[in-house]
Amino acid sequence: MRPEPDKDWSKFWWLEPDVTFLNHGAFGACPKPVLEVQQQFRLRLEQQPLRFLAQDLEGLLDSARQVLAEFVGADPLDLVFVPNATTGINTVLRSLHFMPDDELLTTNHEYNACRNALDFVAARSGAQVVVAEIPLPIESPQQVIEAVVAKISPKTRLALLDHVSSQTGLVMPIQALVRELSQRGIDTLIDGAHAPGTIPLSLPTIGATYYTGNCHKWLCAPKGAAFLYVQRDRQAQIRPLTISHGANSPRTDRSRFRLEFDWPGTYDPSAYLSVPTAIEFLGGLLPGGWPELMARNRAKALAARKVLCEALNVSPPCPDEMIAALAVVPLPDGSYQALQISLLNQYGIEVPIVPWPGGQKRLVRVAAQIYNTVLQYEYLAQALVKLLAAEAG
Template identity: 60%
Template sequence: MKDTHLQTKPQYSPFHQYWLFNPEVTFLNHGAFGACPSPVLEAQYRFRQQLEQQTFHFFVREYETLLDDARQQLADFVGANSEELVFVPNATTGINTVLRSLTFSEQDELLTTNHEYNACRNVLDFVASRTGAKIIIAHIPFPVNSSQQIIEALMEKVSSRTKLVLIDHITSQTGLIFPIQEIIKKLTNLGIDTLVDGAHAPGMLALNLQEIAATYYTGNCHKWLSAPKGAAFLSVQRDKQSLIRPLTISHGANSPRSDRSRFFLEFDWTGTPDPSAYLSIPEAIKFMGSLLPGGWSELIKTNHNLAVNSRKLLSEKIGITLPCPDDMIGSMAVLPLGKRWKNYSDLNQKLWQEYQIEVPIMPWEDENQSLMRISAQIYNNISQYEYLAEVLLELLINL
């Protein structure tokens, strides 16, 4: 860490003991890839041992039962119908799976927003280039004053040719919670299918996928749920399951079995896997829910409050107007840095190399503006954001 006159010494919370972080690093970027606590990693190791001790027995006699149990516990946690839920390695795979399974034509419009995650927007571009479908972009302002602005901007772009809407639940670059339940209800009434990129939602928000009622919903478990890397899910309404095929076609495509749905037979086996990340999801749900007396509801509230208080602290210290109301963020918060730091990569480099602060600085829109995104997980402490504020002030002086 750089030797400076800064007075604040950043501290992790007492819960830091359960993670493997380098204590010299101020890690404020849980939203990027998540972070898996040691007890959950230990559970994953036990599953790997079980697999390797008798591989044939594991895959042939134990695997489906273990997978079904993990699926049911995850379905209970996210408010899904377990018969509509399959595991995928990450939400990007979930988005690819749906978009590359569906059929589009030159007459179709695929609607999304300017806040859509780049990887998923790339999938949309890929599919459109092959099918001739037209991509329509709803421009959601940022800063934004209310959820109603999001609804109005999106619905204004809906037409009689809109075939599918791809929308974030929580945006990656801007950290906004989109009012997807209201949006989906309006679109469903118009006969338009919805694909929700819920990469950040599980573990950040209390989910009820049956109430949200998206046609397709995919979410990561390795981020805010803190499961091991390679754990995510895809939920597909039952009447649409015959349309959706895994990216890898395997034995399930012509299986004679009638005791399981074709949906499960195809997605549950796409070649020999390491399913330990999927099987460890119940342990992540259990462990993270045990950290505070109020369980998951208290954890979600605690992380949200830390994000709200931290962005308020940073906005006041470095003179930034808050870009949205508190109720539009979860446990990530984004602050526009304006044009003071046009070179966002240079600022990222300085924060990491000179101060060992891990926080993303990203371009926005025309790349003449930068956004800073902070994450708040139970292992973080307000002093870390105070330290970040002091460092930013010091860097401002030297601009």
């Protein structure tokens, strides 16, 4: 029998009741109260578009950015809103200029869309993409550091690194990696798509040159809300993908960085403006606020992994310290698409089966949000055992 989500919390989301939703990490899910606030902003925009966009928006963005900056431990002057982390990665990569002898360092865990952006700029400039192979299974974060450092050369110009890997859910030792690279004069671009809302953040402490993260995933803001952080001394180099009025604005009361990013042309800013409500709402669900929510989700992810590993008779592929709100478990070789479709069609389970490192190798990746229960993970384990047995004949 299919278990229900935790009713104390699932009532705040619009998720389909007949689907066991274990894939919050893909696109997030926005709570009803946050969507209501977004709709209020949209109505305000439509009631008086000129006043809203030309007069009110700048102050509203500043207020939303202030709340977000406090959450990620940054100065709001160093943050701009972007629609998603992939846009943030593209924005930085396409603003920088590389030479044919340059090397752009990344890992085999990098998110496919962002790896495509790296390959694009490398092909355009003649630079070389160098890939550090981080093993899975992995025994310690030190193996990540060793793998990345081993690929550094005098030609390394930039490193694109995940904070939390989308494919494998690994929390990378990002502060140590940034320190190793910075000591060698190498800039760092951090893909933090899954970090905000799953691990505590202090962007200046991390020390990355550039950092981008999503608000629509674990902060549960509406779709199309993310941020880009750029160190103050690099902001003049970073231009938005859309060049608009800010490029030649005569204003001197705001940085060119804000003038360009805050006005890309006519758009719907309601997702950005709803970020403070999302932070407040999720942070108010438990007595301990965000720290308790993040700890609770992490504990749930570890419990889910334990259930799956025991049912499938496999070992955890990484130490507990490398887990936040996502966890993966290895599966026998086979078609990842077919298995994911069978889980949904036969059992009503929405969970990603991830190809790793490609071909017929597979991982099951579970997400842990407050509305999920251990009974749901047990149900997934039972379904996997049956489907894998059927595959094996």
